[in-house]
Amino acid sequence: MAVVVLFSGIVQGYLTPLLPEVGLHLRIGTVGQNNIYLLSQLAFAVMTPLLSRLGDLYGHRRLLRVALAMVAGGSLLIAVRPSALTLAVGVTLQGALVGFFPLLVGILRSRAPERNRTGISLLVGVLLIAIGVGGLVAGALSERHAEAGLWTAVPVAALALAAGFVLPDSDAPRGGRFHYGAAALLTTGLLALVLVLAQGSTWGWATPRTVALAITALAVLAAWVVVERRSAHPLVSVRMLSNPRLAVVSGYTFCAAFGTIGFLGANALFLGASRSTAGYGMGLGPQAIATISLAMVTAGFAGSTLTPYLARRLGDRAALASGGGLVALGFLGMALFHDTLAQYVACALVVGLATGLFESITRTLSAEVVEEHETALAVGINELALSLGAAIGAAVIGAFFAAHALRGTTRIAESGYLWGWGACACAALVGMALALRYPSARGADTTYVLQPAQGGELA
Incomplete structure (x- = not known):
């Protein structure tokens, strides 16, 4: 579990400090760099509830392996062929790391409930240290060549994938169905909300575009609550x-x-x-x-x-x-x-x-x-x-x-x-x-x- 969380921290810490230098090298302007960061935030918001719910339904280890493969694939894509397109796709795939902690805690609570508190505190500590180390390692690798730091997460990705295959599965009871309509409403509402929060200062908080998107986010999320309350299998x-x-x-x-x-x-x-x-x-x-x-x-x-x-x-x-x-x-x-x-x-x-x-x-x-x-x-x-x-x-x-x-x-x-x-x-x-x-x-x-x-x- 600590190896998986180490991977999560490295991914969260290594890319953001590199974006200005890498963006200059790849001719990605400030707006483009901001859009890449925005994509990662949107991916975080959307994947958090979806991966967590799917893990409760179909098994925490299964969804953890899927999430690990997505994040590892995104990290490798960014390192092998860095470009504006691959950075955009890569950070979107890396957004699946938000599922690591909920899925790991699901396994921990099921298989070792007596270690739940000490285990979570250790994992949080590893995560925080890894975020700081990720930025330092990426910066050191990029001193001679801007794109070299993009390889920071790749070796750790291989270790995390191996860890995902030796972890036990949780034995929590499963059942129910995935509510696709509720998922679509929640995804749309969260996308609109995060977009407002991320771009509001750039667009202007009182501009028609910002206000309209904020109203849309609230309306869609309110509709999602109504649908969930009436559903026999809520998301x-x-x-x-x-x-x-x-x-x-x-x-x-x-x-x-x-x-x-x-x-x-x-x-x-x-x-x-x-x-x-x-x-x-x-x-x-x-x-x-x-x-x-x-x-x-x-x-x-x-x-x-x-x-x-x-x-x-x-x-x-x-x-x-x-x-x-x-x-x-x-x-x-x-x-x-x-x-x-x-x-x-x-x-x-x-x-x-x-x-x-x-x-x-x-x-x-x-x-x-x-x-x-x-x-x-x-x-x-x-x-x-x-x-x-x-x-x-x-x-x-x-x-x-x-x-x-x-x-x-x-x-x-x-x-x-x-x-x-x-x-x-x-x-x-x-x-x-x-x-x-x-x-x-x-x-x-x-x-x-x-x-x-x-x-x-x-x-």
Whole structure:
């Protein structure tokens, strides 16, 4: 499982830093590079619920092997024949990596339930470290030739495929049918929603195109809910969406991801800004920025491995609230103390620590609050909340930057960062408030299973 998650982290970490240099070499402009990134986000949103549900229906190991083959094929295609077309197809296939974690947790909960919490915390830690290492390795390989870094994921892909064939399958009960109509509605609604979030700042949030697409997304998703409630074989059970524990965990995940993941791009911009020209920043180069990012994910690894201990000592609710509090503390620290590199890095490490904690505890709880045959889908819903939180966080921060751009230049005023840090801290505090509403008791190893709702009751 760790090898599979290592592959996922490498794929998530290696391509984005290479896009500017590779795009220049392949004559792909800024708009084209942005469209490639957008394709990956759309693929993440669509494949998360579909792969998770198919895994619950037809077997977690079977769908994991399919997802591994898709991601490995996309990685090989990008490396062998890099072009605008192969990059677009490759990142779309790589989007299947969002199914890795839900499917792995489905196997883990079924085959080794006593190791569910420590196993998930270890996998989250490996994922975070791999994301940081992927960027560093790809950057080192690309120093002499831009396209050499595109091979970073290929050797790891071979190891992950081998791991997928030796993993045991889950023995969770299966059954039911795949609802193609609901899948089409959900896919259309998520595509429209992610497109609005990704392109809203570029198109303008008040333009007719943005408003029309946002209304379409909401209308299609509302129609999807109606269809699911009337279906004998729903794609995503409405009862699951009304599960108060899963709702709290998913809402908390959204709020925590808003800042911890949504601010990653802006974090690199601040570290790279020159104080002599912008009036703020650290003036660091790509290698130094990558090193600080690696330090953040190392802190995340520590937070992830500490999570089971904290949950046992303090309880699930306190562990959730601690993650939100640490995220808020880190961003408030950035807003108040960002004049020196030591101050800023200390605050960034707090955010990194909180990232590991929240990603571990939310994936654990989302698996435990549903029946075993719905494990992958519940974790998939949490993954989708994480992706949407990160996308909306990045969009909001981008809007602040656009509003505080210095007239006649491409530079951002320091006030834009202050508003961004403040927004991230506020979102984390909202998540902390949600965490305090989580029904938890001491003795965090308890596995909560919600009984089926009677008579279609909704919370």
